[in-house]
Amino acid sequence: MxxxxxxxxxxxxxxxxxxxxxxxxxxxxxxxxxxxxxxxxxxxxxxxxxxxxxxxxxxxxxxxxxxxxxxxxxxxxxxxxxxxxxxxxxxxxxxxxxxxxxxxxxxxxxxxxxxxxxxxxxxxxxxxxxxxxxxxxxxxxxxxxxxxxxxxxxxxxxxxxxxxxxxxxxxxxxxxxxxxxxxxxxxxxxxxxxxxxxxxxxxxxxxIPYIIKNDITKVFAREVFSFLYQYDNLNAIEDTIEKNKDSNFTSIKNDGISLTSIFKTSTELLNPTDLSFEDGRLRYFTEPLFINDNKFYYFSTEWTNGKERRLDLVSLKKLIDKFYPEFELTSEDSVHLLLSKRPEIISEEKSTTAKNIIFYGAPGTGKSHKIDTKIEDLDNHFFERVTFHPEFDNISFIGGYKPRSVKIKHEDEGGEYFETEIHYEFVSQSFTSIYERAWKDLDNPYYLVIEEINRGNCAEIFGEIFQLLDRTSKYTVSPSKELQEYLEGSFKDKNHLGIKNGLKLPKNLSILATMNTSDQSLFPMDSAFKRRWDWEYIPICYDPTDDFENKNESYYFEIDIEDGKKYSWIKFIEKINLNHINDNKSLGMDKCIGNYFIKPDIENTISLKPFINKVIFYLWNDVFKDEDNNVFEENSSYENFFPISKNGKKKIKELFDRIELNPIP
Incomplete structure (x- = not known):
């Protein structure tokens, strides 16, 4: 109907x-x-x-x-x-x-x-x-x-x-x-x-904890149908609704599910007498539940629970389970409940907020740390971590055939003996390993972490599977024969959702990547690849807390130049970044120094030696080497900072003076 x-x-x-x-x-x-x-x-x-x-x-x-x-x-x-x-x-x-x-x-x-x-x-x-x-x-x-x-x-x-x-x-x-x-x-x-x-x-x-809750069986049943009517107009069960031989009554019938004479129908409004037994007991509620095809539908009051009568909550539960699997009808201590199931219960794939995200920014801004906060409490089983580089390829990412030594037993007249033979078998790598683990466990989130994604040839590394990154599409990718056979063996089912119609990312698998904007990639990403990612910029923070009120640990770092004076690390990067790098049109923010470009050696103290070997070297070699600048002396070289014990302190103090960085009082 x-x-x-x-x-x-x-x-x-x-x-x-x-x-x-x-x-x-x-x-x-x-x-x-x-x-x-x-x-x-x-x-x-x-x-x-x-x-x-x-x-x-x-x-x-x-x-x-x-x-x-x-x-x-x-x-x-x-x-x-x-x-x-x-x-x-x-x-x-x-x-x-x-x-x-x-x-x-x-x-x-x-x-x-x-x-x-x-x-x-x-x-x-x-x-x-x-x-x-x-x-x-x-x-x-x-x-x-x-x-x-x-x-x-x-x-x-x-x-x-x-x-x-x-x-x-x-x-x-x-x-x-x-x-x-x-x-x-x-x-x-x-x-x-x-x-x-x-x-x-x-x-x-x-x-929401529950949708409907009532301890009166007939009222609960009516509320359930009232909810379902506004939910989908009873479209899910419309084919189960049929007229009785007496056309004034309507039932629900489907494969062993029976709710007989659940509705009384009439083209006119009915009075309580029309809706009651001869002894005056009310058989149908006095107000119609809805109107359809110019007929009022009155809902029955004759409901039981667990007594296998013509209108029983057991049958209603079967109806809900079959036609509205997103809901669950249950009873606790004589109180009846209609609940919403969690998405993972009603779906073959867990509904999550899994995404593809590239965290990008200047070196040392905390891109990897951002990812660590998402996976730090997880067992290694729930994530794979890989670093891209120019030699990294599709086989390194997906997997391929590799030789393996296998001992084979032989028998002859002299008895048993073993020989070592070289066999080739498919060996999964980071993508395939996390892909199969995620598909086998849709109740938990999984992560593939890619460090320095722009240092590798993404087009070659991902190959055709880059199409899977478009999560809003129904597009699937046909795997290679060897990958198909491997996954069929892993899933133990050729009709498994992870392989049935080709490869498809499960909804509980996120791919998180970092990209250092200062790196000059040998293999630029094309626009088709880029648009399949969400991009999240990790800015440099010069305040005690970031935009999310998280403590900025680097705010308290100090540079010890070992002459009795210490300087604020955050003030140092602020002056270098804002006054000398950002103002240089040929450099820009990509070359800036991030909060965690260097880590303190002892508590919050950065010693002179690592400061010169890492920070000063980066500024000299990667930032200002071929640029006019006021950070380094004219006609000077990085060698002027050595030996550190003799020249390092003096040169660093002079550099701090040039950028107008004062010691901590």
Whole structure:
């Protein structure tokens, strides 16, 4: 049975019980986790006109004339109250049509006199009946302030629809008043962009502890179907819904799953008598669940749990498991729950934020350290680390046949003996090793770390598999015969997802690389390769903390020139970088010295010898050798700093004087 859209062919609903349930649910949740928006999330959210910028963990919006920031957790509020928000929006959409038939004064007077009627609108009878209740009945407006305002002169005006909407839907949410109107406006915009609202619900509903919770079996079952109706219009199970022989009743049937006479249908509104047994017991809920093909669908009250009756939660659980595998129906201590499963449970591939990222910047900025923070707590099993260089090739990266000595047993008249033979077998390298480990363990994140990626010939090293870096594509790569055979043996299954239709990066495998911008690569990266990576610049930090409030350890490094004076390392690189390198148009920031270009020998102290051998040598040989500069003396050479014990101290002090670096007081 095909069900029509539940939003554009609407039936207004009595959402008062839903609002009460939501209030209890939200109060019961103590922790709302932070969300990190990925690239797709950001692209979709930017469709809203009110959005200025989507950060990783927050939204920047312009509401009226105000610029505001919403934390990512507010998305979970929006998802939690989606059913309520859409229901209220449908009432107000109908009201907007009614406003075209009367002037503002007439509308205000009808609301005040409680004579407002939806009878002239193209709605079903039930919607016409309850439509005006949103303005009169506290169970519908949840005690919100009236939509009618009266000014000092006694003139009546109408509040903005979005404002009235916000005052209703935010009643169940206990948030500061200052934030409520902003969140309300945001949710109102979502209601006008149903596809985005649906996307956010499907993406983030798993962050909410539970969807539905109730200890009354029949009410729980009704709430489940009400949720599924707003979730996908029951599209997943539409082929299982069929009329009984008595066409006034409808059942759900599918391969051993049976929910008999779950709905009673009627083209007219039914009264409680029509919905009850002869003894007066209610057989169907008195308010229709939805309308379809001009028929009201009333939901059965005859639900049991574990008794194998015609309407039992055991059958409902089977239905959910088969047609809505993203959800789970369970019971704990007589309390029934509808939960959202984690993405890894419902998918053959774990849904993660795995990415390809190149961290780039000047030498010593902490690019490798940035990667280390992501993998430092992991066992070596979960990552592979490799360094590219000019001699590194595809076989070094993927793997290939290599000789191996094998002892072979032979027998003759004299008995058994062994001979060593050379056999060739495929030996996997870093990419293949982490590829197969990640595919075998989709519940955990894996990392391939590539140091100094621009020092190797990326086109030759990656070969055809560079196409796999395009994670948004369904493109797969056919492996070589030897790699195909190796992976089939490793996976022990020719139909394994990691090999079935070719190679494809699993969604739990990130590739993280570093690139030193000062290195002159022999093999420039082409644009097709570059665009398949996210690029993250690691800047030089001259402050005690970085942009993320992390402590800048290098801020406390000191240079000891062994004459009783010490100099600030951070001041040294600041003066060199900003006054002598960055100002030189032929050099630029690529040649700057990063925070961790050199490590202290003892605690935070950098000794004179390594300072001259590493820092001064770099500045002389790689930066200023062929440049006019004020760092080194004219007509001088690097040899002038040696021997260090005799000349080093003097030359370093003179250099510091030239760049106007004073000793630490």
């Amino acid at each position: 095909k069900l029509k859209s539940n939003y554009y062919n609407i039936m207004l609903k009595n959402y008062s019980e839903l609002a009460q349930t939501l209030e209890e649910k939200i109060k019961s949740i103590d922790f709302w986790p932070e969300i990190k928006f990925d690239t797709t999330d950001k692209e979709n959210l930017n469709e809203l006109e009110s959005i200025i910028l989507v950060n990783d963990h927050s939204l920047q919006l312009k509401i009226k004339d105000n610029h505001v920031i919403l934390p990512s957790q507010y998305i979970l509020y929006a998802v939690s109250i989606k059913a309520l928000a859409l229901s209220v929006k449908q009432f107000l959409d109908a009201f907007e049509k009614l406003k075209t038939k009367f002037n503002t004064v007439e509308i205000c007077e009808m609301i005040i006199n409680k004579s407002l009627s939806f009878s002239t609108l193209d709605l079903d009878d039930y919607s016409k009946k309850i439509g005006p209740e949103i303005f009169f009945n506290p169970s519908f407006n949840l005690g919100a302030k009236s939509i009618v305002n009266k000014d000092k002169k006694g003139k009546y005006t109408l509040r903005g629809t979005a404002d009235f909407f916000s005052s209703i839907i935010l009643k169940p949410i206990n948030i500061p008043q200052a934030s409520s109107s902003i969140l309300g406006s945001f949710i109102f915009n979502l209601c006008e962009n149903i596809e985005l609202y649906n996307y956010l619900e499907r993406k983030f509903i798993n962050k």
